[in-house]
Amino acid sequence: MRIFKKFQSSDLSLVAYFYYLGMEFETEVLSDRPPKLVFKFDDKECEKLRDEFNNGSVEVEPKRYFHAIKTIKTIVWEKLGTRKVL
Secondary structure (H helix, E strand, O other): OOOOOOEEEOOHHHHHHHHHOOOOEEEEEEEEOOEEEEEEEOOOOHHHHHHHHHOOOOOOOHHHHHHHHHHHHHHHHHHHOOOOOO
C-alpha cells in the first residue's frame, strides 16, 4: 500500500478549482504574521490537476467556478478574519 502525502496549496484560484471538482480538503493556519491559510487535499491526482489548470487545459462553467471562488474566500475570512494582518 502506497501512502500519499497531502497536497497543499494557498493559491485561491487553484483551491477554488479543486473545490469546483468536489474535492474534500482540510485547512491549517501556518503563521500569524502575516496570517496564511493552507488547504490540504488527499487526492493523489492533485499534481496532475494542478498542471492541467496552470496550462489552461481545463474548462469550467463560469458561474459555478465564480461561486467556488466566493466560497473559498469566505472560508479564508472565517479562518483568518479575526487575525490582525500587518
